[in-house]
Amino acid sequence: KKLSTKRSSCYIKDLDDGCLMLIFSFLSPIPDRYNTALVCRRWRFLACHPRLWLRVDRSVKDSSFPGVYPTIEDAVVAARPGDTILIAAGGVHQASDIQIKKPLCLIGAGELPDETTLVCSNGSESALEFMSTCKLANLTVIAELGCCLLHRSGRLTVDGCVLQCESNPLDHLSHAIVTTATANISTQDKIPSLLTKSSADCVTVLRTRIEGGAKAVLTSGSLTLRRVRVMYTRTSLFFWFNVEET
Template sequence: MELADRYNTALVCHRWNYLACHPRLWLRVDQSVKDLFETGVFPDLKTAVSVARPGDTILIAAGGSHPVSNIQIKKQLCLVGGGELPDETTLICSRGSDSALEFLSTCKLANLTVKAELGCCLLHRSGRLTIDGCVLQCETNPLDFLSCPIVSTAITSTPMKSNGDSVTVLHTRIEGGAKAVLTSGDLVLQRVRVIYARTYLYFWFDVDHQ
């Protein structure tokens, strides 16, 4: 299957959701698993990413918090939270780390909460990054100017290529930090849309070449 097709298939109906989410089809991150020799199950995200093959989907178990720090992702992967809501699957990046996740390839995040105490939640270096139905949180502190949910440093010499660098944000809550997006390459914020819910703002936007 192409990147994230399995996740999209799970949204069709209950039967397709059961088939698409069958444990044998996913790599899983589950801290509660006692048998670490169970095929396709890993105690932490860093180990799962290192073992995954390009095009794999990693299902991260709901409940509790998963520590992450400067995890580099250099292959096409889809990271999906295992709960019904993104708040049920939380990745926490501790103070002193540059980022929770660093992307150097085309990837997708879905149904996840990513928290950063100081630094950025997601660091985009290259590739096409899609953030769908997530929550990105930077902790409130006196150094808010150093906190940013999304940072992109991508620079592309051929911006018209269809497979160039970009960040796409869909139905995502962004909380804390001085700015939602900080770019230091040649990508710019475009096509911003915001929907006001009762308690949150939901964002849709692209970070792409003008």
């Protein structure tokens, strides 16, 4: 008997929802997973499923929409370690002294970082306070009196953002854009990082526009500013730098 030369074919459209969602979970949230939602209705449903990321939308007034929250703080509290939070573009999101003690990724949903703005109100020490490994991407963070980002521990990555801190005529009242400080974290708050293999504390800034403030970075302890690169454009300065142990 002759062996059959026909090969069984399997197409991605034949996979069940659970298998497709598992594949989507390995894609980077922006732009890969975001682009999969544009393929068809089924892929949009799976790519936007709350199991893959949470969403912040100020227009939501109740909890009837699973995985959608009216404020960033609500989404951070509900998130599990390793989750991605997609923050809706348009309007202003309030972010004052929000402590993040678990590995999370916060991403702006607009095409440009200027379309998704987080504002830290007067009297707050910072907009976001990081105590674990996190990533911030495609967002604008504005601090009126205080620093934009306060890093206490973990590996913080800031990619393609705008960080703006209001300058004060009195220099001693002005704050740095990014501040590092020693963390006082209890044992129960220490959650193993899901986003990186290394546990060393550091801050990595990539393609980020920095405006105002007394200085770009204020370091403490053994962390120092290293490998600074600046790209000049007609209207802005874009920075690449690392804050890490010497």
